Amino acid sequence: MIRWISLLTSLTIVVMLCCHCSSPDQHQRQTHLKEWLADNGKIKTLSTTCMVGDLVVRVGGDYVDNLCLIAPELDPHSYQLVKGDDEKLAFAQVVFYSGLGLEHGASLHHYLEKSDKAVSLGDEIAKAAPKSLIIIDKQTDPHIWMDISLWIRALPAIVRTLSDHDPAHADVFRANAEKLYKEMTTAHAEVKREMAxxxxxxxxxxxxxxxxxxxxxxxxxxxxxxxxxxxxxxxxxxxxxxxxxxxxxxxxxxxxxxxxxxxxxxxxxxxxxxxxxxxxxxxxxxxxxxxxxxxxxxxxxxxxxxxxxxxxxxxxxxxxxxxxxxxxxxxxxxxxxx
Ligand SMILES: [Zn+2]
The missing domain is CATH 3.40.50.1980 (Nitrogenase molybdenum iron protein domain)
Structure with a gap:
């Protein structure tokens, strides 16, 4: 019942926002939001940035519906929750985020710290490879996705989280992650070669x-x-x-x-x-x-x-x-x- 109320509220917001769609990108985002809010049996994930969301989509494949919270033209460091975001956060079954201090806008940071459905990929990478983190002026550099060999370490946490929500497709999530792992490993070597x-x-x-x-x-x-x-x-x-x-x-x-x-x-x-x-x-x-x-x-x-x-x-x-x-x-x- 609560989920339905949340869905109806969100749909109302979609309709309201669509009245103000001024660019093809915004229109596309609203269409995507509408689809995401439709009940289709898939795990509904919300990712703060699309670098997070891209991994989630690739691992989840046909069994996950992902929405990126922060539009690409906005700064994820200072992003504050806006009208409609509370409903997205309430509707999502899992919220994946980059972490390590990236999303430090007060309202989003507060939510991520308190929510028991928020998963920090940065924290998972920090646990797996603590010595790989770059510290600048006593502050952890959060841009960890810029090294493919580190970002790849987020995959186990995504597989684990999605499998907890949909155990019947755990094998699919693992197989998708293995395929992506190979692709990212190849890309890491290619970028090294290119820069050399x-x-x-x-x-x-x-x-x-x-x-x-x-x-x-x-x-x-x-x-x-x-x-x-x-x-x-x-x-x-x-x-x-x-x-x-x-x-x-x-x-x-x-x-x-x-x-x-x-x-x-x-x-x-x-x-x-x-x-x-x-x-x-x-x-x-x-x-x-x-x-x-x-x-x-x-x-x-x-x-x-x-x-x-x-x-x-x-x-x-x-x-x-x-x-x-x-x-x-x-x-x-x-x-x-x-
Ligand atoms: Zn930055």
Missing amino acids: TVPDSKRYLVTSHDAFNYFARAYMATPKELGEDSWQVRFESPEGLSPESQLSSKHIQEILDHLSKYRIRVIFPESNVSKDSLRKLVHAAAQRGIQVVVADTPLYADAMGPAGSDADSYVGMITHNAKTLQQYLNQQPDAVDQ
């Missing part, structure tokens, strides 16, 4: 916010840098672990020194983060006589790409990043020419 085609002297990355530490460690550092724990030299960003962090002039100067020292001539926007800090960086660099450009193609860090793009899946977004970086970084002039 960029010479060491050009393999430096600067983006909007601190989302690429795991990527830089896994795919950009040299063995020597990994051994000496100095791999962080491969990645810099003007904003901190969250895009809403304040930009200090001291940090801008440090990044300018970094651009100059490593002869970095291209910096990268992220799909769902304002380019303001990058523009400030380009302007400040020009005043110092350093010519830096912002790449036309965005990288995907805190969100996947739009449906139909090459980054509309988890593996797709990471391979898109590798291909984009390979293309732009290789185009930078050699050090002797500068």
